[in-house]
Amino acid sequence: MKSTLKLASLPIAALLAGTLSAQANDEISFLCYQDGTECDVIAQMLPAFTAATGHTVAMDIVGYDIIRDQLENQLQSGAAPDVARVTNLGGLNPYYLDLTPYVDTAFWEENYGATLAWMRAAGGTDQGIYGWPTQLTVTGPYVNVSMFEDAGVDMPGDGATWLDWADALTQVRDTLGLTAGLAMDRTAHRVAGPAFSFGAQFFDDAGQPIFVDDGFRSFAETFVEWHRTGLMPAEGWPAGSGTQYRNAAPLFLSGEVAMLMSGSWMINNFATNITDFDWRAVPAPCGPGGCGAMPGGAAIVAFNSTDKPEAAAAFIDFLAQTEQAASFASQTLNIPAHQGLQASGVDYGDASPEVSAALRVFAQNAVTAAQTTPQAYTFQGYAKNFVIYGVVPDYLTRAITGEMTLDEALAAMDADIAAQIAE
Amino acid sequence: MLDALQNAFGNSGWPYAFLVYLAIGWAITRPTGPLFGRFMSMLGWPLEMAQRLAGSTGLPYLFLLPNMLIFGLFTFAPFFINMGFSVTEGQSINFESRDWAGADNLRRLLSETSIDTGMANQEDDKFLSAVASTFVFVIFQVPIMVFFALCTALALNRKIVGRGFWRSVFFYPVMLSPVVVGFLWTLILKRQGVLSLTLLDWGWIDEPVQWLTDPFWTMFWSIFVYTWAHLGFYMLILLAGLQAIPKDLYEAARMDGTSEFRMLRRITLPLLMPTMLVVFVLALIKAFQAFEELYAMNVRWTSLVAYIFETSGLRGQPTANGLGIAATASLLVALVLVVLSLIQIWLSGREARR
Numbered sequence: 001m002k003s004t005l006k007l008a009s010l011p012i013a014a015l016l017a018g019t020l021s022a023q024a025n026d027e028i029s030f031l032c033y034q035d036g037t038e039c040d041v042i043a044q045m046l047p048a049f050t051a052a053t054g055h056t057v058a059m060d061i062v063g064y065d066i067i068r069d070q071l072e073n074q075l076q077s078g079a080a081p082d083v084a085r086v087t088n089l090g091g092l093n094p095y096y097l098d099l100t101p102y103v104d105t106a107f108w109e110e111n112y113g114a115t116l117a118w119m120r121a122a123g124g125t126d127q128g129i130y131g132w133p134t135q136l137t138v139t140g141p142y143v144n145v146s147m148f149e150d151a152g153v154d155m156p157g158d159g160a161t162w163l164d165w166a167d168a169l170t171q172v173r174d175t176l177g178l179t180a181g182l183a184m185d186r187t188a189h190r191v192a193g194p195a196f197s198f199g200a201q202f203f204d205d206a207g208q209p210i211f212v213d214d215g216f217r218s219f220a221e222t223f224v225e226w227h228r229t230g231l232m233p234a235e236g237w238p239a240g241s242g243t244q245y246r247n248a249a250p251l252f253l254s255g256e257v258a259m260l261m262s263g264s265w266m267i268n269n270f271a272t273n274i275t276d277f278d279w280r281a282v283p284a285p286c287g288p289g290g291c292g293a294m295p296g297g298a299a300i301v302a303f304n305s306t307d308k309p310e311a312a313a314a315f316i317d318f319l320a321q322t323e324q325a326a327s328f329a330s331q332t333l334n335i336p337a338h339q340g341l342q343a344s345g346v347d348y349g350d351a352s353p354e355v356s357a358a359l360r361v362f363a364q365n366a367v368t369a370a371q372t373t374p375q376a377y378t379f380q381g382y383a384k385n386f387v388i389y390g391v392v393p394d395y396l397t398r399a400i401t402g403e404m405t406l407d408e409a410l411a412a413m414d415a416d417i418a419a420q421i422a423e
Numbered sequence: 424m425l426d427a428l429q430n431a432f433g434n435s436g437w438p439y440a441f442l443v444y445l446a447i448g449w450a451i452t453r454p455t456g457p458l459f460g461r462f463m464s465m466l467g468w469p470l471e472m473a474q475r476l477a478g479s480t481g482l483p484y485l486f487l488l489p490n491m492l493i494f495g496l497f498t499f500a501p502f503f504i505n506m507g508f509s510v511t512e513g514q515s516i517n518f519e520s521r522d523w524a525g526a527d528n529l530r531r532l533l534s535e536t537s538i539d540t541g542m543a544n545q546e547d548d549k550f551l552s553a554v555a556s557t558f559v560f561v562i563f564q565v566p567i568m569v570f571f572a573l574c575t576a577l578a579l580n581r582k583i584v585g586r587g588f589w590r591s592v593f594f595y596p597v598m599l600s601p602v603v604v605g606f607l608w609t610l611i612l613k614r615q616g617v618l619s620l621t622l623l624d625w626g627w628i629d630e631p632v633q634w635l636t637d638p639f640w641t642m643f644w645s646i647f648v649y650t651w652a653h654l655g656f657y658m659l660i661l662l663a664g665l666q667a668i669p670k671d672l673y674e675a676a677r678m679d680g681t682s683e684f685r686m687l688r689r690i691t692l693p694l695l696m697p698t699m700l701v702v703f704v705l706a707l708i709k710a711f712q713a714f715e716e717l718y719a720m721n722v723r724w725t726s727l728v729a730y731i732f733e734t735s736g737l738r739g740q741p742t743a744n745g746l747g748i749a750a751t752a753s754l755l756v757a758l759v760l761v762v763l764s765l766i767q768i769w770l771s772g773r774e775a776r777r
Contacts, residue, residue: 422539
């Protein structure tokens with residue numbers, strides 16, 4: 001009998017050993033997008049992760065559109081990767097794997113406490129840890145310095161308003177015969193900062209979204225006017241339709257505009273690709289409402305549909321450690337979300353003066369925005385902000401192209417946002 | 424004997440399986456008659472069995488079954504899923520996470536006041552605007568394309584030099600991917616594109632024209648590009664229709680001294696009318712579904728399909744009720760297409776009965 005049991009236990013033991021060894025060497029799928037070299041830098045870290053844990057990572061680098069437009073459907077249909085780099089931090093919360101059981105929560109809270117809340121469910125009771133904020137991004141403008149010099153126009157200094165910049169950019173455009181002076185990515189995320197500067201609040205005292213107020217109306221009037229006068233290009237916002245996102249960086253890279261309203265995530269891209277003119281990041285322009293800039297960032301998250309939660313959590317925890325976070329920030333020229341690194345500073349190595357200056361400017365933008373337009377941080381933590389990002393361009397564009405009056409567009413925008421965010 | 428067979432077939436198992444198959448066939452069919460016929464009966468015993476079971480009238484349906492299953496899976500299943508979306512609400516694409524909504528999505532699509540917020544509803548404006556724009560597109564694009572397809576077919580039906588080459592030239596755009604067509608024309612039509620720069624060089628315009636942004640020009644170029652991309656297909660159908668007209672009719676007319684124009688009016692067009700009808704209805708259905716080229720070109724108006732695509736959340740962020748509203752809109756469009764198809768079937772039948 002005993003020998004029979006022994007014999008029977010052999011294959012079971014072998015099976016268990018196989019299962020255990022499989023658990024120790026899981027392969028996780030990772031969907032990654034990059035603005036510059038973020039995924040490439042993470043790819044260089046993978047051998048160290050495998051050496052440390054035995055797990056491997058199958059990384060798939062895709063365009064941002066895939067993450068923005070397709071990932072949620074993949075999650076709903078059970079075809080999602082184990083891990084992905086996302087920007088809709090609050091909106092994807094129902095699909096996140098809570099990493100709390102797998103990581104040192106004290107370390108995470110100490111170093112990422114300020115940004116972890118952006119990934120949590122609304123209501124304030126959720127204390128889960130859902131992903132590694134790869135960087136802290138801040139919106140702000142980039143300027144083609146060479147154009148200002150060629151045009152003989154003085155660049156507005158610190159504390160300049162959007163109207164000061166509009167005047168200067170109009171002079172540059174007229175002098176050099178440019179297509180336009182100012183370009184901006186077609187998403188409400190980019191107009192949010194300027195709108196805050198004009199006094200838009202976005203939320204009432206009770207924390208409920210109130211999109212169109214006097215400040216936003218004032219900004220919208222100016223924004224439409226900038227298009228009417230040709231300060232902003234027809235290839236930008238008016239060329240898009242519906243909720244479509246349009247990247248305006250190519251207009252800046254090709255020297256068609258003198259200013260681009262974008263964000264800190266483009267520093268590495270510009271440092272690599274701009275070779276024929278001098279560029280500079282300038283402080284977020286101000287207005288009656290403050291000097292508005294939108295904070296934000298991307299995060300690497302694991303999904304609760306994964307069948308390898310330990311490996312997925314181990315991967316994210318590995319990347320979040322101070323050594324990897326410092327290396328990532330240094331190589332991708334990003335502002336780290338790691339608070340310890342923010343305090344101690346990141347060694348950006350042989351970064352060019354433009355890059356170092358740009359990083360300082362954007363870091364200061366984040367601080368100024370927190371002081372003068374705190375609603376920016378509320379908006380970033382709002383779980384349905386991505387819905388608003390799409391609705392606003394739709395109606396603002398119609399006002400720009402004359403399909404609607406601005407009053408009609410703003411009324412429609414208010415009503416549509418209310419309908420879209422209604423449960 | 425067995426060794427000989429084994430040597431002949433080597434160590435492969437399939438010859439034995441085949442022999443067993445034939446043996447079963449012999450046992451079931453008990454064939455009689457010539458040797459070849461008997462062999463074929465043994466070989467085709469599954470079909471004979473199927474025929475015995477299904478009867479001679481049922482056998483065609485048995486053959487159609489695999490096709491119907493695949494057709495049903497990829498055609499009817501999405502249709503029923505779409506119907507499911509239209510009567511449920513929620514952001515998820517999983518039915519288990521969607522609540523029953525009845526006709527709420529229809530109200531969200533068409534009512535003046537939002538049933539969710541009590542504020543002015545925007546979806547009806549967006550939907551009706553897409554309907555109006557699509558009608559404008561269809562009303563101009565279809566007749567223009569059918570007219571030019573007819574002219575081209577008439578020209579290429581004549582004995583002209585390089586006829587094969589010209590037929591290829593006009594058919595070539597049909598083979599291009601819609602996305603390629605869109606990007607190709609975007610290069611031509613964008614602000615700094617070939618067209619604006621050429622016209623600037625010639626001094627015909629003072630500054631680049633926003634061909635794809637200006638409300639008039641964006642519709643004009645949508646119609647132009649869509650016609651350019653699809654004309655070849657309809658030209659080919661009309662060409663086949665032209666070649667089916669008996670030549671002796673033309674010979675008889677020429678002997679009577681009939682002019683070319685009169686032959687066109689009295690022989691060609693009347694006899695081509697059934698084909699024209701098919702082309703017209705097909706073009707109409709296709710124009711209602713216009714999307715890919717227009718999407719790739721980033722035109723400034725929203726077609727019905729683009730509205731459905733946008734509202735469903737396939738681009739951008741899915742919204743609370745977007746999928747249900749888009750599914751309802753798509754069913755309304757499908758209804759229009761069904762009516763058009765029925766008209767085509769009725770007209771074709773009427774022509775055939777004559």
